[in-house]
Amino acid sequence: MPRRPGALLPAVLLVLGVVGLTGPAAAAPAESRTAVVVQLAPGADAAAESRRAAGQGGSVSYVYRTALRGFAAELPDRAIAALRANPAVLSIEADTRVTVDATQRPAPWGLDRIDQRTRPLSGSYTYPRTGADVTAYVVDTGIDPGPDFEDGLALARDPTYFERLCATAEAHLCPP
Numbered sequence: 001m002p003r004r005p006g007a008l009l010p011a012v013l014l015v016l017g018v019v020g021l022t023g024p025a026a027a028a029p030a031e032s033r034t035a036v037v038v039q040l041a042p043g044a045d046a047a048a049e050s051r052r053a054a055g056q057g058g059s060v061s062y063v064y065r066t067a068l069r070g071f072a073a074e075l076p077d078r079a080i081a082a083l084r085a086n087p088a089v090l091s092i093e094a095d096t097r098v099t100v101d102a103t104q105r106p107a108p109w110g111l112d113r114i115d116q117r118t119r120p121l122s123g124s125y126t127y128p129r130t131g132a133d134v135t136a137y138v139v140d141t142g143i144d145p146g147p148d149f150e151d152g153l154a155l156a157r158d159p160t161y162f163e164r165l166c167a168t169a170e171a172h173l174c175p176p
Contacts, residue, residue, distance in 0.1 A: 031057060033074040035095040040069045044088040053079050067139050098138075102130045 038053070040046055050060040050071035058075035072095055075083070083089050104111070107125035115125050 031076045033058065033076055034080060035072070035074050036080065037072050037093050037095045038070045038083060038089060039091045039093075040071075041088050041090050042069065044069055046071055049086070049088060053083060056082060100131070102127050 038049070040049055046063050046065060046069050050063050050073065053071070053073055053075055054060045056076070056079035058073050058079045060071050060073040062072045064070045064072070070090075080092060083092055103124050103126045105124040107123060111125040112121045112123060116122060
């Protein structure tokens, strides 16, 4: 029986096509990214460092030059690892959205009584204004333990300070 090359070709292409779809040529999953704010050391070039991070598969959304030196970006893990090893980088923080609730539960000592007169107390405090139209950008740079803060830091380092204060005539300053 003579072979017909025309009939064999579609069968070979079909087998190769099926193998090709399931083989290594299939698309790899996209690399995940993390939104971060990177703070750089004084004197570091924020624009150059942000370009370097973007070159490792990230995207930079803003370069900070005034309040701090650094940038905001969405970066893959390998770019974040490279930044952690970079001596020009002071910190890498997650870039997150923070929201507030108009009612605080449980309310701190004394606050619950402010927003209601009758007993029993509800255990919550509702703030009179929500700040709904306010956008706040908080940059926490920490406390420089210079001479202006030495006394306050000494108290913060002493775990018995408040216990001793509450055992004195100043006990009215302490929560129940």
